[in-house]
Amino acid sequence: MLTELRIRNLAIIDALTLPLSGGLTVLTGETGTGKSIIIGALGLLLGERASADLIRTGADRASVEGTFDLTGRSELLAMLDARGVSFENDTVVLKREISSAGRARGWINGTTCTTAVLADVGRALVNLHGQHEAQALLEASAQREILDAFGGAAGEVAMVRRHFEELSAVARELKALQTRRTEAEKQADYLRHVASEIEAARIQPGEDTRLEEEAKRLEHAEELKSLAESMAANLDDGEDAILPRLAHVQRSLAAIQRIDASLERLQELYDAAFYAIEELATALGVYAQEVDLDPSRLEEVHHRRDLIFRLIKKYGPTLNDVIERGRHARAELELVDAGSLDLRELDARRSAAAVALGQAAAALSERRRTAANRLARDVDALLPELGMPDGHLTVLLVPRAESGPDGAEDVEFRVAMNVGHESRPLARVASGGELSRVMLALKTILARLDRVPTLVFDEVDVGIGGRVGLQVGDLMRAVAAHHQVLAVTHLPQIAARAHQHIVVSKGARGGITTADTHAVDGDARVIEVARMLGGDPESEASLAHARELLDAAAPPRGRRRARA
DSSP states (O other): OEEEEEEEEETTEEEEEEEOOSSEEEEEOSTTSSHHHHHHHHHHHTTOOOOGGGBOTTOSEEEEEEEEEOTTOHHHHHHHHHTTOOOBTTEEEEEEEEETTSOEEEEETTEEEOHHHHHHHHHHHEEEEOTHHHHHTTSHHHHHHHHHHHHTOHHHHHHHHHHHHHHHHHHHHHHHHHHHHHHHHHTHHHHHHHHHHHHHHTOOTTHHHHHHHHHHHHHTHHHHHHHHHHHHIIIIISTTOHHHHHHHHHHHHHHHHHHOGGGHHHHHHHHHHHHHHHHHHHHHHHHHHHOOOOHHHHHHHHHHHHHHHHHHHHHOSSHHHHHHHHHHHHHHHHHHHHHHHHHHHHHHHHHHHHHHHHHHHHHHHHHHHHHHHHHHHHHHHHGGGGTOTTOEEEEEEEEEEEEETTEEEEEEEEEEOSTTOOOEEHHHHOOHHHHHHHHHHHHHHHHTTOOOSEEEEESTTTTOOHHHHHHHHHHHHHHTTTSEEEEEOOOHHHHTTOSEEEEEEEEEETTEEEEEEEEEOHHHHHHHHHHHTTSOTTSHHHHHHHHHHHHHTOOOTTOOOOOO
């Protein structure tokens, strides 16, 4: 659970440390004192959008830090360990900081993390139910998610989405192939011409470069032969050839080595030079003999180069592009000739995927039908406690023409608030207060299944009062038997049911408005509940009414009564 919340320089909050305990904790106070700011600070820890506008006047950064005790919550500790979060004594500290430049940073147990990771961990620790959720309940997607959560249908939902994605992928592939085949059929004659022309040329990768080099050799064959023969003669066969003259060098080198034996390295250098020149002379002689003085071959090369040039001009800009163009044209023609087989294969895959989707959707539908009846029955049992004795919820499953990513039906919540009235969609029959109570009934039921340790309710009691307020308070207190519950409320009936009561107030500090909190008990709590009742908190009547509310909640023994 959340044991402590620390807020610095956020909106009208300067520095606030809020110790929290288990059970039901309420935040009360006059409008505008900062209750919603505290809830907003929690929202920042859950990854909600951070803005520099939230920073308190005169400060350069704001921060929110929450300490959580996860003793006994092995599944949450395992989740954190899987994400690489280290912890000691089953304690986890989340922190979010906003700078005046608008940059937000996050930490988990002192280690920096992304906002996404902070939000992922935060949502596993805290579930925030705001005022907007009652209106969100009017949306079909929200109603479907509530039913699936209640029915434990997460596995079936994931299976339906997976099979829908597979079917969609095959359908896209099939459509693309059909489009290609249609286009290929329209251009079949042209494609045959392209494929035939390029294939008839039998061109090879890099052939244009090789032909250019060969043409250059053939065009300069006589010059190449003459130069090679001349160089070979200068090295070995001529009167002044280099190799015969090196014999004199060898004799002198042998003489000098007889005097200085340390000059053996010079012999090695001589030998290497002699053999290199000898090898060069031999290679030049062979090259001169191989130079081809063949005018007919030169003409063939010129014709081949002209052919390749024309193909590159038509299908280029490079020879590789020409080759690829021919391959593509042949592939498209094969699609025309053999595409029916591919289409039949894809169509079979699509049919199989559709069957799999249908089976998965049927399993989800069955799960939803069972859950719909149970959910309606459980909500109906709570509605009288929320001041709607004749209220009745119907969870309607509306079949779709075909299964989609969310299944084979739409989910619609219908309510009848009075005896003899037909059920109608929530948006058409529920007032703001009634909608809030239906939403609270659903949240109460889902709380039994929710594994998130801390639930936060931000003024979900809007539009209700009187005895209904007492019943809502009792429901929240019942939920608090399984979760830590933090609620912002203006109803004294709910405040009186809390295990811990915190008052939010504001004043001026250093000439700047500042919000503060303090826990109340005993006389102070009686006075706060009396203030919330709307009467004079100093009058005996208001105090007596406040005591009555607090006594009805079976408070801890030993609470002192306030004196008028």
